[in-house]
Amino acid sequence: MATITDPQQAGELLRAIDGYRGHLITRSALKLAPLTFVRPGELRKAEWSEIDFDQAEWRIPAEKMKMKAIHIVPLSRQAIEILKEIEPLTGGRKYLFPSSRTGRRPMSNNTVLAALRRMGYSKDEMTGHGFRAMASTILHEQGWPSDVIERQLAHAERNSIKAAYNHAQHLPERRKMMQHWADYLDNLKEGTE
DSSP: OOOOOOHHHHHHHHHHHHTOOSOHHHHHHHHHHHHHOOOHHHHHTOBGGGEETTTTEEEEOGGGSTTSSOEEEEOOHHHHHHHHHHHHHHTTSSBSSBOSSOTTSBOOTTHHHHHHHHTTOOTTTOOSTHHHHHHHHHHHHTTOOHHHHHHHTTOOOSSHHHHHHOOOOOHHHHHHHHHHHHHHHHHHHHTOO
């Protein structure tokens, strides 16, 4: 999957997202993608019932996850702000990002990808899935523990023995990492990193 891992180019992408002139709901999905680095299908199918503002987390049910296990996404202050911005528009519906044609379905699987193309990013430069690789690469380079990053990406443990015995969620570390990541992205966007 094409991605951007150069911090300067990532800052340019984030500024392009902020300047996106398309639908507010699409822009909000584009802004939330790098902050949560969930899979594109998980993002577009996000439901308001999964969001816990008090705990600042998004609990994705097991049936929606590739590995069929519940996944907790700690929400940074910036992610909460995005959700609060769209809540008056879509909060009364099932999906955070409903289809523009009907609120009964989530946005199309091509919506984020099409928006990236309209912003001038080719399929060889960036994809919706690329936000995951961007986060993984940069966070690893910053020295965050691999177990914490991989758990946040909802990747399964490859070592079958370790997977059988280790059920650690690393939630406190993931909360710190996700807020650090959101602050880092803000700095990239402002050109201060």
